[in-house]
Amino acid sequence: MKIIAFVGMPASGKSEASMVARDFGINVINMGDVIREEVEKRGLEPTDKNVGQVANDLREREGMHAVAQRCVPKIKKVGSDIVVVDGVRGIAEVEYFKKEFGDDFKLISISAPPEFRFERIRMRGRSDDMSDFNDLIRRDTRELSWGMGQAMEDADVVVDNTSTLEEFKDNIERILR
């Protein structure tokens, strides 16, 4: 069983990369869904604030690898030859997956500078998206403080996403193949 995980700063292209995997018929486990399930279990509304608080609470109680730990049984249950994991946030999660899956775990880092990501966020217009460039920088800083930078440095492959969406998707497809 091969586990391929995507890591990258906000709006770097992780969802687009997961979509390429889904188009191949590959099962995708979304780490955010694991947190949303816990939100539901606690009888809370799935607002951005609640999801953030539950994520923090899980990490405080169970350690920085908490979300990865909860993903592992889901990955094993899928049982297919290849599973994609979307939403790795920190080095503790990478270490946990490596401990669990060894060399079968591969990490793909998606890279795009803030200026590109901010422009794409403006185009995307998702309800929880920021409208100020400084808010993106603040969010980047928060993600980095949780160990995202170290996780990205640990990647087996780095994919640049500063060209067209088609070129990016072609690159992801090539790597998956």
Ligand SMILES: Nc1ncnc2c1ncn2[C@@H]1O[C@H](COP(=O)(O)OP(=O)(O)OP(=O)(O)O)[C@@H](O)[C@H]1O
């Ligand atoms: N190369 C590209 N050219 C143009 N638009 C792109 C490119 N790559 C991604 N996008 C668009 O940028 C937006 C952000 O990409 P995506 O949602 O995949 O990022 P993400 O890493 O999943 O974001 P988040 O971490 O915020 O969930 C999307 O609307 C996507 O379609």
